[in-house]
Amino acid sequence: MDYSQFFSAALNRLHDERRYRVFADLERIAGRFPHALWHSPKGPRNVVIWCSNDYLGMGQHPKVVGAMVETATRVGTGAGGTRNIAGTHHPLVQLEAELADLHGKQASLLFTSGYVSNQTGISTIAKLIPNCLILSDALNHNSMIEGVRQAGCERQIFRHNDTAHLEELLIAAGPDRPKLIACESLYSMDGDVAPLSKICDLAEKYGAMTYVDEVHAVGMYGPRGGGIAERDGVMHRIDVLEGTLAKAFGCLGGYIAGNADIIDAVRSYAPGFIFTTALPPAICSAATAAIRHLKTSSWERERHQDRAARVKAILIAAGLPVMSSDTHIVPLFVGDAENCKRASDMLLEEHGVYIQPINYPTVAKGTERLRITPSPYHDDGLIDGLADALLQVWERLGLPLKQKSLAAE
């Protein structure tokens, strides 16, 4: 039997649907972010990164890099095994304490990624609740969907951010049925925010537990970087908060935070926690340094919002189809996979601007887009350069512009 035909056929399907993904070979330059080297087919070239999820540039912060180097030098590289075997190394103990404090919770538990924390966190929590019904937002991230699926219990999907629909489902489930509401706080493809306060009201009224993914908000929102829940004053009303150390904190790892019993139960029952090696001490120290820094420094958060607002204003004034967004995410509408990929290729090859295309299945077909994430380090000159590059690409591809805004003239 020719097994390789299955794989080449699978790849051909992706090519036909224009969904085949190509990853750029990039090398970031610490201290010069968002500048980077692109190892192009024609050799290395300077480019500017416009779509990083290292939203605040913490991955190059001297305190964070310093903590990583210092810890690796002092205690070595790996964790030496699962926590069951190797014990918990001290930098991890400190990190979990830091995270519990960040979210005002009794405890937190670290996983090897945000993906794993959702997948194994949601499934373990739901499995420990007899006859649990999971109510899940329609636009939840794949890691949450996998967690819900693995839980094996009944689930219902409520329309995205639609609390009236959520309430209908809560009422229909009845007061005696255990219910877990799972949603994100900030949805990263549209940049919209969940009505967390209203969701907490409903959870309290109908006796549901809440699980909120704050991956795209931790470090960036709230006076100490605790996320949208902290900003909206509802952190104490949410049962389980989940976050990543890989985006605004610039490192790697995921976690959940909640009351001591929930966290201890997940620690004790979750296969995706128990049977895998803990994150290395150096990563944990670096993450702790990033979290600590952002608890007291607001400069990054303020500058981040300022830069995002400026990018939106300049692109809108240029007539580019910026999709409305309440946050630091700046989605630019393209509307088909082919043009989205072409625009991205042209930006990189001809303008040294790196923005990867967002196509199906990450977003619905017909809503393909470029997703721009300005950081505190994108200055006015870079923003003007971005607008020029986008306008040239839009013209070359014959993509529609909106009417120029009068306010900008």
Ligand SMILES: *Cc1c(COP(=O)(O)O)cnc(C)c1O
């Ligand atoms: C990126 C992402 C995750 C996964 O986090 P990682 O640390 O990258 O594994 C989880 N949830 C959402 C909403 C995400 O965008």
